[in-house]
Amino acid sequence: MSEAKVTILGCGSAKPTKTTSPSGQWLDLCDKSFLIDCGEGVQLAMQKLGLRTARLYNIFITHLHGDHCFGLIGLLSTLSMLKRTQPMHIYAHKDLEKLLQPLLDYHCGDRLFDIVFHPINPRKHEVIFEDRTVSVETIPLKHGVPTCGFLFKETRRKMAEDGSFYHVTRKRYAYCSDTMYSEKIIPIIEGVETLYHESTFLTEMGVRSKEVMHSTAAEAAMIAKKANVGKLILGHYSARVEDHSLFLNEAKPIFDNTVLAEEHLTFEI
Numbered sequence: 669m670s671e672a673k674v675t676i677l678g679c680g681s682a683k684p685t686k687t688t689s690p691s692g693q694w695l696d697l698c699d700k701s702f703l704i705d706c707g708e709g710v711q712l713a714m715q716k717l718g719l720r721t722a723r724l725y726n727i728f729i730t731h732l733h734g735d736h737c738f739g740l741i742g743l744l745s746t747l748s749m750l751k752r753t754q755p756m757h758i759y760a761h762k763d764l765e766k767l768l769q770p771l772l773d774y775h776c777g778d779r780l781f782d783i784v785f786h787p788i789n790p791r792k793h794e795v796i797f798e799d800r801t802v803s804v805e806t807i808p809l810k811h812g813v814p815t816c817g818f819l820f821k822e823t824r825r826k827m828a829e830d831g832s833f834y835h836v837t838r839k840r841y842a843y844c845s846d847t848m849y850s851e852k853i854i855p856i857i858e859g860v861e862t863l864y865h866e867s868t869f870l871t872e873m874g875v876r877s878k879e880v881m882h883s884t885a886a887e888a889a890m891i892a893k894k895a896n897v898g899k900l901i902l903g904h905y906s907a908r909v910e911d912h913s914l915f916l917n918e919a920k921p922i923f924d925n926t927v928l929a930e931e932h933l934t935f936e937i
């Protein structure tokens with residue numbers, strides 16, 4: 669069976685720090701690779717980790733805050749220089765195309781590959797990608813701009829005794845960033861093997877957390893507990909908190925199987 673794993677390309681929040689880059693994750697599922705968010709620094713992390721873009725066809729962007737999409741133009745420009753010919757599909761809020769198109773025209777107008785924009789409605793829970801072995805659903809989140817997380821499902825088509833086909837779901841990975849505490853996501857992520865939930869702040873920074881519509885580590889753990897997930901990965905840490913173990917200390921008493929995202933770490937799903 670193929671490996672299901674996620675590699676952290678960036679686990680910081682709005683600003684890059686000495687030890688963290690803004691959001692980005694590389695997901696391997698069913699011998700396919702997916703890029704989730706593309707903050708500044710994602711390309712560099714991919715180079716350091718030896719991740720190959722030749723097999724990357726799909727990029728999922730949660731929302732249009734810069735820490736989740738400023739790395740896109742750099743990555744696409746590099747692919748153009750590499751003379752890529754395979755199309756790249758980008759799933760994001762409709763405004764991304766409007767923002768990116770002038771930069772694409774200016775910097776890589778002579779590229780040899782198509783960029784296919786798939787506008788998504790972040791307010792709606794729906795399937796936005798499906799092939800024989802993987803499906804991706806949106807998870808509407810609560811943030812300052814339209815935002816959705818993504819639920820990746822590894823599925824297999826099986827034949828029933830009567831000859832008809834049915835789908836079996838094996839592994840599920842839910843990516844929820846950025847968001848304030850919202851129990852509305854629980855029915856969608858219920859029982860997933862692995863949940864990544866942002867934990868930008870500590871409980872003592874709760875007022876600030878609500879103001880900017882983010883979550884604390886304790887809130888992320890509460891969602892993991894109520895949704896009965898297998899494992900919780902924390903990330904999207906505020907630049908004000910240098911010691912990430914403080915996030916773990918707050919989450920673990922609520923949800924024990926919690927781990928910290930750190931740059932370039934890989935987690936099994």
Ligand SMILES: [Zn+2]
Nearest residue numbers: 681682735846
């Ligand atoms: Zn963010």
Ligand SMILES: [Zn+2]
Nearest residue numbers: 731733811846
């Ligand atoms: Zn944001």
